[in-house]
Amino acid sequence: MITALYPGSFDPLTHGHLDIVDRAAGIFDRVVIAVLENPSKQPLFTTGERVAMIRESLGDRKGVEVSTFSGLTIDFARQVGARVIVRGLRAVSDFESEFQMALMNRRLEPDVTTVFIPTSLRHLFLSSSLIKELAEFGGDISEFVPANVVGPLKQRLTAGTPRP
Ligand code: ADP
16 A cells, blocks of 8 residues: 655645646555645645645545645655655756755655656646736636636635735
8 A cells, every 4th residue: 555645835726736646646545635834935825725625626536635734744754654755747947946855855764755747748837826827817717727726716816805
């Protein structure tokens, strides 16, 4: 039984993330999506909101769980019994920092291996921050994020709505 941890900000979840989840779920027995509580980042959605949206987007997918974590990813990987950390790779620009993180995590815990899953071509330029910009300026985000994310995203980015 191999558990894979898929950590990230998911602020908000996009089809790019879901694609990685689906492919990881096709390889590993159990996938734990872990939403990072990062006090140094100013998120658009609280971790609770992100978890709820991810759960709703997942529908009846089997073998996929969602939780939150703070602190070191590797500590949370140990906590959930994960032998694998999954990260998605888009352009070359993702590579350097991801490689650095993977090596550091390996140093901290040699029994946990980072596995990179390359993005699908159609999600190559998709990122949560780009989606937020697009939504903020009234662009159509419906093809980039799950249906249940569209409403909350538009609502949160409406002028005057305070960020959490
Ligand atoms: P982080 O703040 O950890 O980068 P993100 O939510 O931006 O959190 O991303 C989480 C993971 O999902 C990362 O491994 C990232 O590379 C991957 N990811 C994000 N967008 C895409 C995409 N469009 N295609 C494939 N992987 C993606």
